[in-house]
Amino acid sequence: MTGVISYLVFFLILASIYGIVSLGLNLQWGYTGLFNIGVAGFFAVGAYTYAILASDPTMNHLGGFDVPMPLSMIAAMIVTGIAALIIGLPTLRLRDDYLAIATIGIAFTIQLVAMNMQWLTGGTQGIYNIPQPLSSAFGSNFEYNVFFLVMVLAILFVVYIALERMVHSPWGRVLMAIREDETAASSVGKDAFSYRLQSFVIGSMIMGLGGALYACFIKYISPQDFQPVMTFQIWAMLIIGGSGNNRGAMLGALLVWMLWSGSGTLVQAILPASLQVKGGAFQIILIGLVLMLTLIFKPRGILGTRRAIIPGAKQAP
Amino acid sequence: MIGQYLADGIVLGSTIALGAIGLTLTYNILNFANFAHGSLLSWGAYFGLVFVMSFAGIQGGDTFGSLSFGWPFIVALFGAAVLTSGLALLVDWLVFRPLRRSNIQVALVFASFGASLLLRNFIVVFFGPEPHYYNNSIEIAKEILPGVRMTSDQIFVVVLAAVLVVALHLFLTRTKLGKAMRATADNTALAQVTGINVQGVVRWTWVVGASLAAVGGMFFGLTVQILPEMGFNLVLPLFAAAILGGIGSVYGAVLGGLVIGIAQDVSVMFISPAYKPAVSFVIMIIVLLVRPTGILGEKK
Secondary structure, X not given: OHHHHHHHHHHHHXXXXXXXXXXXXXXXXXXXXXXXXXXXXXXXXXXXXXXXXXXXXXXXXXXXXXOXXXXXXXXXXXXXXXXXXXXXXXXXXXXXXHXXXXXXXXXXXXXXXXXXXXXXXXXXXXXXXXXXXXXXXXXXXXHHHHXXXXXXXXXXXXXXXXXXXXXXXXXXXXXXXXXXXHHHHHHOOOOHHHHHHHHHHHHHHHHXXXXXXXXXXXXXXOHHHHOHHHHHHHHHXXXXXXXXXXXXXXXXXXXXXXXXXXHHHHHHHHOOHHHHHHHHHHHHHXXXXXXHHHHHHOOXXXXXXXXXXXXXXXXXX | OHHHHHHHHHHHHHHHHHHHHHHHHHHHHHOOOOOOHHHHHHHXXXXXXXXXXXXXXXXXXXXXXXXXXXXXXXXXXXXHHHHHHHHHHHHHHHHHHHHHHHOOHXXXXXXXXXXXXXXXXXXXXXXXXXXXXXXXXXXXXXXXXXXXXXXXXXXXXXXXXXXXXXXXXXXXXXXXXXXXXXXXXXXXXXXXXXOOOHHHHHHHHHHHHHHHHHHHHHHHHHHOOEOOOHHHXXXXXXXXXXXXXXXXXXXXXXXXXXXXXXXXXXXXXXXXXXXXXXXXXXXXXXXXXXXXXXXXXXXX
């Protein structure tokens, strides 16, 4: 029984972390229509920044700064924000798909850096023994994980409330106005580029926060953790849950992560050992099929945007 | 030394150029960035492998001169082109067409990203994650210019790529279908009014793009290796080439492909080869900053 509960805690922590990342993507895509398919890259920047700043001294990579957890988290967000700025500045003035191409490019490049810049990232071996805050204060691993779950849920809640306030503020209304009709928004004097850039950077910073929490919880990161598949999972979460709706983003994270973990267990149980290496491929195909069906039959997801700003106006997907 | 890197770059650039042509054609006519195009290169390479392996049992050993392959490879080139075209049409019919109908422009781009991951993982399921080769012989590179060594296979790749580009040029300028494709790309509505069957043109665009992708993928398999992720790793160079040349421009894609290929290989003189793929990303960002319409692109 304790095994089930401790697995449930572990599952919920990861689902909440993905929920945070999904919320970040929702600000970009759901509310602003920005097409970021480099989510894994921004997540990785946050994770590596946290790992490098918070870790104890080591010979294998840059680190040993021993920065306290909250400060490392904030630094992770700032560095991710800078990465987003570098991508956003040249591409957000151009048509939508250039951002997609540039973000997939930076995710790819970040992965190359993570794999090959040994002195910075530990290369393919990654960074291990990433410290967790207050870990000595708890008797068992299970108790610590319960504490960690409470902490992640609190952060998720804060991010959710902050985003809800932002998107329902005048600032958020401008974002949605740009998403619905850029020409109209520009004609009333709103600088679409500037709003887009703000949304893109803030959304990416939230993804960086998710990456930092992931590094902190798993205690070990390597380039393997930041494959394009991760971007795909986060998008599946947002689209299936319903983009343009923060609760949808979180619900999608829970559902898709359940589907992913469940199918992983199933694949391990069903497939013979010789096919295990292909297990991940089966999981991706399953998520992909669910996603394709959602896109075709219920393009707004489970809790998607209920109304556009202007009644009768074309709704965002 | 630079001569050798230039030669290697032209070989890689031939693969990228063939892939980028298809990418720029579909981008222009269907108006979305198709991230699944790289997977067509992978599938082309694997379809080719199936043909080459099924012929290996019947007759082996006979190769053309100093090339590493014989007629089975040529048959495989055609077979792979046909099967990859079929695959592209299937993906279009299953995924892209329903989305085009519902008029969700950017969902197309995301669906193509999803399709690329699916296509790559189907390869893992069917063929396994390990690398494959069309043959196991070791080719000796000959000195063709002072300090420049190339294998016969590499020369074959560059020559055939050039022949295909010329053929495509003739197709686009001399045939009725080619002219219809250009007209549709320029202005779909106008093309429709003049009686061009736009649906048909879209289908032929997929066929041309996928066939070139299949050949490009087999070239990559012949000169490097065949891997499930090869197409995914080529997506960035393909887009960089298409953007550098100017989206919609076939000749721009060829030029862009060569420039990207050469830049990636020459970069080895200055930085670690591990960062080769990042070179195309840096070039792409610079192009987007300085001249987003590309070298030969027109401002829309």
